[in-house]
Amino acid sequence: MYLADSRSTDARGTKAAAAPDTPPVRRRAVVPSTVLALGAVSLITDVSSEMVTAVLPLYVVVGLGLSPLGFGLLDGINNGVGALVRLAGGHLADGGGHRHKLVAGLGYGLSALCKPLLPLAHTLPVLSAVLAVDRTGKGLRTAPRDAMISLATEPAHRGRAFGVHRAMDTTGALLGPLVAFAVLRATVDGYDAVFTVSACVAVLGVLVLVLFVPRHIDVPADAARPSDAVRPSQPSGAVRPSQPPGAVRPAQPSRPPAVRDALGLLRRPDLRRLTVCAALLGLTTVSDSFLYLLLQREGDLPAHLFPLLPLGTAASFLLLAVPLGALADRVSRRRLFLAGHGVLLLGYVLVLCPWHGVPAVLAVLVLHGTFYAATDGVLAAATASVVPDRHQGAGQALVGTGQALARFVCSLAFGAVWSLWDGRTALAVTAAGLAVSTVVAAFVLRTVDETPTTATTQEART
DSSP states (O other), X not given: OOOEEOOOBOTTSXXXXXXXXXXXXXXXXXXXXXXXXXXXXXXXXXXXXHHHHHHHHHIIIIISOOOHHHHHHHHHHHHHHHHHHHHHHHHHHTSTTTOHHHHHHHHXXXXXXXXXXXXXXXXXXXXXXXXHHHHHHHHHHHHHHHHHXXXXXXXXXXXXXXXXXXXXXXXXXXXXXXXXXXHHHHOSSHHHHHHHHHHHHHHHHHHHHHHHSOSSOEEEGGGOOGGGSSOTTSOTTOOOOOOOTTOEEEOOOOOOOOHHHXXXXXXXXXHHHHHHHHHHHHTTOOOHHHHHHHHHHHTTOOGGGGGGHHHHHHHHHHHHHHHHHHHHHHSOHHHHHHHHHHHHHHHHHHHHSSOOSHXXXXXXXXXXXXXXXXXXHHHHHHHHTTSOGGGHHHHHHHHHHHHHHHHHHHHHHHHHHHHHSOHHHHHHXXXXXXXXXXXXXHHHGGGSOOOTTHHHHHHHHO
């Protein structure tokens, strides 16, 4: 799993003599240690976040008496805040000196600081403000974190690397509701106790980031981007000196990317198609909280079991994130991304079926987790393959922001339809929209390059 040194050998297996000026070749691990460190940070942070997420819908709807429309507005606004801040986080992280860790640390720290305020948020305005700060921190850290994963990993293995990270992240999502459930059962003031424990865990995540995630990321030579293929100091037809396969090249200093450069990424056809399709499918992706509320009502589950519903999604996500990420590297990230939304559509149909009970609820949760395993890290890996190294943060932010803003609109619309009619009608409309969106996305993405290194190699040779 860690970096290892290797030397070339001849046909007889003996070590070949290396030229005096040839540096030793460093073979990068399929999953670098940087990815594992970031995975540990995400694991711990997700324990903290999912403790809150597991109890928040019931706390707001039952404890504070908010309507589904009001909860949809709260959920949508908070996600929208995070989406808008994500653009700023991606741009700041791409600035001179590669500030990915600094910006990510600021995001993790901001979320940790707001957790102690949750026990004091007993009114909707205060709770909304605290959650908005928490979503701001999440928005700041997401793009820099994914950029660090992309930069540290060889292009051919990015699906697996993101799968490993998402699996570790989901381990935290699996543990968080369990901790919340245990705290609710063991304490009198259950909600406040959950929020307090969550704050302590969030601080631990920030400490792991500071101590174990490297400040500078070495970029694999194989990850050279089209924009990096010809340096300004070289003629356009010059050929760059070859580097040994798997060699690690330090990130080259350059001028800080301008905002217009980041927005100009949308002129890249492949990135533009990914962004449009991520947003289109996000418009028909129901918020987790709404799905769990609907499952709890349709399945007639006791309220104290509600915090356990995310466990089914998390367990399925955890088991499938790595194998599906590796499958995306070998087959097609585009097709797997679309197939994941097909699985989500199947889950919606199952909720709408008259067959209810615990088996039906478990089946929906498994499909829900499979959807995330086939789309979350896969979309990030697909984005990394069509964005230059120096704009990884901005590229991840553009795609993620488009998707998150679309889900913000979906939350508002779903809550409104639920309030006007009922939850089943809202889900039926969403399912129909998802079916149409998946077909349209399949048509739009049919020309997206599925091999992350092909385009780069061809342009580097020109």
